[in-house]
Amino acid sequence: MARNKYPVHTTLSSDAIKVLERYEKELGAKNLVLEKALLSLDTSRFKSKLDTQNLDRAIKRISTGVTGLDDMLEGGVPEGFSVIVTGPPGTGxxxxxxxxxxxxxxxxxxxxxxxFEExxxxxxxxxxxxxxxxxxYIDDGYLEVFGMSMLTFEEITEIVETYKPKRVVFDSLNVFSNPEEFRKSASWRSSHRxxxxxxxxxxxxxxKHxxxxxxxxxxxxxxxxxxxxxxxxxxxEVDTTLSPVLAVQKMRATKVDTTPQPFRFGEHGIVKYRSLHLESRLQERLGVPSMDTGYNESFSDKPGY
Known part of the structure; x- marks a missing residue:
């Protein structure tokens, strides 16, 4: 019966295969033992290949569309990042x-x-x-919106592969599963990769609740x-009116100030103001360092979404 010439060592390097071919002529079928031995030594196949010499050290940043927020992020979100946008209902x-x-x-x-809900x-x-x-935007082909989506992550992956977008939003992840199950989901990991x-x-x-x-x-x-x-x-402590705020709690490869910052809903979307002056009691409650770097502004009472 015909025998596959390379039954085990298909993932080996070309140098290793040349060694095997030489011993195969000498040892015949005994080369299977040698293949397994070389396979265990060829650990380089498990390592990620990274060309450090040509690695671009400059981080390309993508604007959030909110000028003040970009200022907090050294110009924007690093390209290719997945950012969690979270908070209670109706906060924007x-x-x-x-x-x-x-x-x-x-x-x-x-x-x-x-x-997944609108x-x-x-x-x-x-x-x-x-x-x-x-x-x-949809008619021009620059935006695709899937409302009340019942798509699986396998279908989402197919859409992303076909459409080739630069930016994607998921609203919201809680619809899929609870956080513990979602993070371990193989289908999500495939889409994320x-x-x-x-x-x-x-x-x-x-x-968030x-x-x-x-x-x-x-x-x-x-x-x-x-x-x-x-x-x-x-x-x-004097004004009991609730004001909309946002905080960048985490952003890799970026120096951020985690202090909550005020914003308002303007005529053309969210507008972020300069640093918020927090009273010492509030700063202490939030666990942020005392600083006097900003001022309060009046806010629109336009509801969030």
């Missing part, structure tokens, strides 16, 4: 994420929104109030390269 998570996509569309980048028509109507012509390989920058919206003052994290937070937390809170 979807608006911030859509603003991130609109910024990409305006720069000629293909973008995709996977919304209909397409509802999303378009909501974002029209910010002057974002979502319908036109593809986005990393393609250097696709993504915003992953998650839901607590505010920014609570020091508690879930598995979603650990899988992200960065975390942006949106919330509403009192910024001083």
């Amino acid at each position: 998570k979807t608006t911030l994420s859509m603003q991130f996509l609109v910024d990409g569309v305006r720069k000629g980048e293909k973008c995709v929104l996977f919304s 209909r397409l028509q509802q999303l378009v109507q909501h974002f029209m109030r910010f002057g974002w012509d979502i319908g036109k 593809l986005m990393k390989q393609r250097k696709i920058t993504s915003f992953l919206i998650t839901e 607590h505010g920014i003052e609570t020091k508690d994290f879930d598995e979603y937070d650990f899988l992200g390269d960065g975390i942006i937390f949106l919330d509403s809170m009192k910024v001083n």
Whole structure:
């Protein structure tokens, strides 16, 4: 019966195969033992190949679409990062994420929104109030929106491979499964690996049942390269009005100030102001260092989304 010439050593280096071919002529079938021995020595096949000489040390950053937030991130989110956008309901998570996509569309980048709880028509109507012509972006081929999506991650991976976007938003991950199961999901890991390989920058919206003052994290937070937390809170002891704030709690390869910063919902989306002056009691409660680097502004009472 015909025998496969290379039954075991198909993953070996070319040099190892040459050695095997030489001994195969001398030892015949006995080369199987030698193959296994060489295979155990050829550990280089498990190592990632990285050309350190030609590695680009400059980090390309992608704008969030919010100028003040980009200033907090040394110019934007590092390309290819997966950023967790989280917080309680109605704090602006979807608006911030859509603003991130609109910024990409305006720069000629293909973008995709996977919304698992909102209909397409509802999303378009909501974002029209910010002057974002979502319908036109879709018709022009720069934006794909999957509303009330029932897609599996296998189907999502196929869409990403076909459409080749530069920016992707998932709204929200909690719909799929609980955080503990999601992080270990093979289908998610496959989609995540593809986005990393393609250097696709993504915003992953998650839901929190607590505010920014609570020091508690879930598995979603650990899988992200960065975390942006949106919330509403009192910024001083006198005024009881809740003001919208955001905090960059984590961003790899970036020096960040984790102090909550105020923002408002303007006519064209989220507008971030300069550093917030927090009273000492509030700073102590949040666990942030005392600093006097900013000022308070008036805020729009426009609701978040």
